[in-house]
Amino acid sequence: MVNHQTIDDRDTTLSIDDLAALRENLHEQRLFRQEQLQQLSTSATTRADALLDRQAASQVEVRVKLAASARMVLADVEAALTRMDQGRYGTCHLCRGPVARERLRIVPQARYCTRCQQVREADR
Numbered sequence: 001m002v003n004h005q006t007i008d009d010r011d012t013t014l015s016i017d018d019l020a021a022l023r024e025n026l027h028e029q030r031l032f033r034q035e036q037l038q039q040l041s042t043s044a045t046t047r048a049d050a051l052l053d054r055q056a057a058s059q060v061e062v063r064v065k066l067a068a069s070a071r072m073v074l075a076d077v078e079a080a081l082t083r084m085d086q087g088r089y090g091t092c093h094l095c096r097g098p099v100a101r102e103r104l105r106i107v108p109q110a111r112y113c114t115r116c117q118q119v120r121e122a123d124r
Contacts (some may be wrong), residue, residue: 012091014090021044022108023084026077029108034075073109078108092116 014022040063083089090099092113099113112120 007062012090012100013100014104018101018104022089022104023081025108026081026084030074030077030081032098032107033070036070037067037074040070076109076111079111094120 080089083091090101090104091097092099093111094116095113097113100112103110103114110117
């Protein structure tokens with residue numbers, strides 16, 4: 001079942017408490033991704049001698065993809081924290097309009113408002 005819930009872009013005002021909660025969430029995500037990357041690199045090195053085994057090779061491939069995804073999310077989180085520090089957090093990178101508060105609660109590292117994100121995804 002697909003959830004077609006939409007986010008109301010009119011609810012955009014971020015209070016000091018909203019920003020503090022979002023910053024804390026971003027810090028938690030950063031820590032989680034850093035730990036995840038460390039675990040993935042540790043487990044990859046301990047299994048280096050088993051690369052000849054077909055199952056181990058597929059596990060290495062999964063770890064490589066997981067690590068790439070974790071690095072991408074970590075970069076997005078770092079960029080969001082930088083935008084916060086620079087006072088640009090919550091502004092869409094395309095239309096320069098505000099990003100809905102509810103969208104930021106769901107995806108605190110969001111760079112685009114709902115409308116611009118949908119346009120970007122439709123263009124892929």
